[in-house]
Amino acid sequence: MSRSEAPSAKAAVEWLVSVAPDPDACRWEWERSPLGVTLLPAGRSWDVLILPGDLGHPTLGVLARLVARPGPVLADFGDSRLGFFVPAGTATRWLGTGVRGAGRGTWIVVPYPGRATGGVRWLVPPDGSGVLTDPALLELAMHEAAAVVAREGSEGS
Template identity: 85%
Template sequence: MTGSGTKSAVEWLVSVAPDPEACRWEWERNPLGVALLPAGRLWDVLILPGDLGYPTLDVLTRCIDRPGPVLADFGDARMGFFVPAGTVARWIGTGIRGAGRGTWIVVPYPGRASGAARWLIPPDGSGTLTDPALLELAMHEAAAGLAREGMEPG
């Protein structure tokens, strides 16, 4: 991601910060390439274990052209799917953590490598998010595939 795509993605992400200009300034100069951003304003993040998250992402990308942004942490132990704000408060599935209102997440600068997290699907700046109902269906399909293979998601 380069040029105006990165700029619009950065603008969209920092728009949730208490002081977007200061956040962008610090983020662009942070040697780690990460920012701490509040969830629950424009988006929530549903956090899946990596062994379920990757097959879920595979199912999603077969169903739709472009899901919302998706993060992976260092070591691929967890994946974060960006969903509409308020989703975490209504989520009743077990085994899935969420970051919603009152929580903060570590977000890498779009287009830059970071040791803490990386974008599997970077934001495009348009505000595209993954539909939680579609994400849930993709998770069920992924879990069924894992069960057929004899692997339990963790």
């Protein structure tokens, strides 16, 4: 870890690598990776709900109005999908059209906090505190966002 990294980035790294089978090896590899990404297992401390970008971005907008800071959120290359970090176990219970869940037994590509990558990036980086998005609040935000998207679509027709 470089001396210039903010304390929150260090805390975020520690929180993220804590789920790795070998946190020290993961951290060492991640810090030296030219791509700035690593694979981390979902389902231990968090799951990830993956929304299509056309629903994910408005959902994040609604969440930002409802809470001071939602849990971590990833965007893939081109922002075609957004991944919301939610409590472990959420993915197995989640039912939603177009929403994929990554839980136990799956791995997520995760960028190093505070570093630019060519692909996946943090829209809301983890702060190391372990704060996750509440699934019930995420569902409400998704419903509101879907209504806004549908309304805008019908106005454009």
